[in-house]
Amino acid sequence: MPRSNRSAEPSPGERARGRSRWRDDAGSASVEFLAVGxxxxxxxxxxxxxxxxxxxxxxxxxxxxxxxxxxxxxxxxHEAGLAAADRALRVAIVDAALPPDAVGVAITCSPDPAGCDTARGTVTVQVDATVPLPLAPPFLALDVGLGIPVSARASQPVSAFGGAP
Structure with missing residues (x-):
């Protein structure tokens, strides 16, 4: 019977040291936490x-x-109403931290489109704005995709006893 050469195979102690070398996770939890975090x-x-x-x-x-x-x-x-609305819009736009050039306003009056002081009429104000994304670098000068369009519409009835005489 030929003798086998067992010296090429690692001893049980060497196998245990080799496995522990690969299984040693000391310090990897903090690296994984930072990477995933x-x-x-x-x-x-x-x-x-x-x-x-x-x-x-x-x-x-x-x-x-x-x-x-x-x-x-x-x-x-009508003129006094537009002036008061302009002041209200300016204050709200500044409070919302929006650039004034990113806001559009449309005012419609019914039944008389020429003036909003008609008794029993309705005033509708549509405000459209583009909200810039935070931390968007302004030096890139990209006009597309750096803001989210939002809009709001409000209607208010004019009193039956108010309006133009």
């Missing part, structure tokens, strides 16, 4: 910032539309 935490924080800024702007333009419509409907004249 950065991969998950950074987008989550950005999403929270973006949603907060979007909600802030939505509430601002909704209030702007509502107050502008109310200012026009309760004014003594």
């Amino acid at each position: 950065v991969v998950l935490l950074v987008p989550l924080v950005y999403l929270a910032l973006a949603l907060g800024q979007l909600q802030h702007a939505v509430l601002g333009i909704e209030g702007a539309a509502r107050h502008a419509a109310r200012s026009i409907a309760q004014a003594e004249s």
